[in-house]
Amino acid sequence: MNKAELIEAIATRSNTTKAQTTAMLNGLLEVIQETMASGNDVQLVGFGTFSVTERASREGRNPATGVTMTIPAKKVVKFKPSKTLSDAAVSVKKTNAAKSTMPKQTDKKK
Template identity: 45%
Template structure:
């Protein structure tokens, strides 16, 4: 499912216009992005939580030449599915 398909489904279920639904989804994505960028955790009970993680610097290899390269440390985004979401996916 892509973003437009998500907008269509949510608009159909809520009866709201597609334009308003698209703006609401954009606002939701923006709010989650801003919070996680700031280092906060966004927890949606029953769905899951978004948070930041850390990836340490490490040595990698260039697959074409075999030369070692330094891969810098980086922040990552983690999503942990909530129990209700896991249960729904697993058919419980």
């Protein structure tokens, strides 16, 4: 699902226009980005937590030349899904896996 599809789905469920929904979604994304840029986590109960952590510097290799180099430390964004979200995703995967492993029934006409 891309942003346009998400906006359409939210607008339909919330009985708002696409323009209103776009403004709300853009506002939400801006607030999350600004909060994380200031070093704070964003916790959405029932959905998950966005956080910024420091990744330590490490040694690596340039794949083209094979030369060893130091990869500098940097900040990275992490997302930890809530138990509710994880359970929902797992149940969907189990349902889809069960459907795909069932043998197909074919009607053979004689």
